[in-house]
Amino acid sequence: MNIVQCTFCKKPFASLGGRACPACLEQIDKDFITVRDYIYEHKHSNIDIISKETEVPKQIIMHLLKEGRLIIDSPDGDGLLICEMCKKPINTGRLCKECMGKVSSSMDKNVADHKKPEPKPEEPNIKGSAKINS
Numbered sequence: 307m308n309i310v311q312c313t314f315c316k317k318p319f320a321s322l323g324g325r326a327c328p329a330c331l332e333q334i335d336k337d338f339i340t341v342r343d344y345i346y347e348h349k350h351s352n353i354d355i356i357s358k359e360t361e362v363p364k365q366i367i368m369h370l371l372k373e374g375r376l377i378i379d380s381p382d383g384d385g386l387l388i389c390e391m392c393k394k395p396i397n398t399g400r401l402c403k404e405c406m407g408k409v410s411s412s413m414d415k416n417v418a419d420h421k422k423p424e425p426k427p428e429e430p431n432i433k434g435s436a437k438i439n440s
């Protein structure tokens with residue numbers, strides 16, 4: 307367990323891996339429902355209006371979008387979110403569909419690599435022997 311600073315209220319807390327403290331997580335869950343209901347009723351809205359009308363901070367709305375819990379109801383996400391790999395506009399999450407595909411297929415490859423048996427130990431180390439953690 308690590309002590310980290312909460313992304314939202316900046317207080318230190320004991321984290322199990324997340325970046326938000328339990329109090330903020332609870333608040334985010336409530337905000338999520340508020341924003342989700344708002345978007346459901348006002349389909350073509352943008353984040354400024356949503357934030358103003360629901361009184362949910364933009365930071366939290368962005369967080370929910372990046373987590374993929376909220377989706378902006380326009381294909382390019384009103385330019386609010388961009389794919390972290392190819393910089394294309396997206397409407398939810400961190401990556402566009404194509405990059406998600408790439409990432410998950412390379413992850414599959416990693417998993418497959420891990421399943422491979424140990425490399426042969428008798429291979430002579432000719433090139434790398436003089437290299438020390440450069």
Ligand SMILES: [Zn+2]
Nearest residue numbers: 312315327330
């Ligand atoms: Zn917090």
Ligand SMILES: [Zn+2]
Nearest residue numbers: 389392402405
């Ligand atoms: Zn992409």
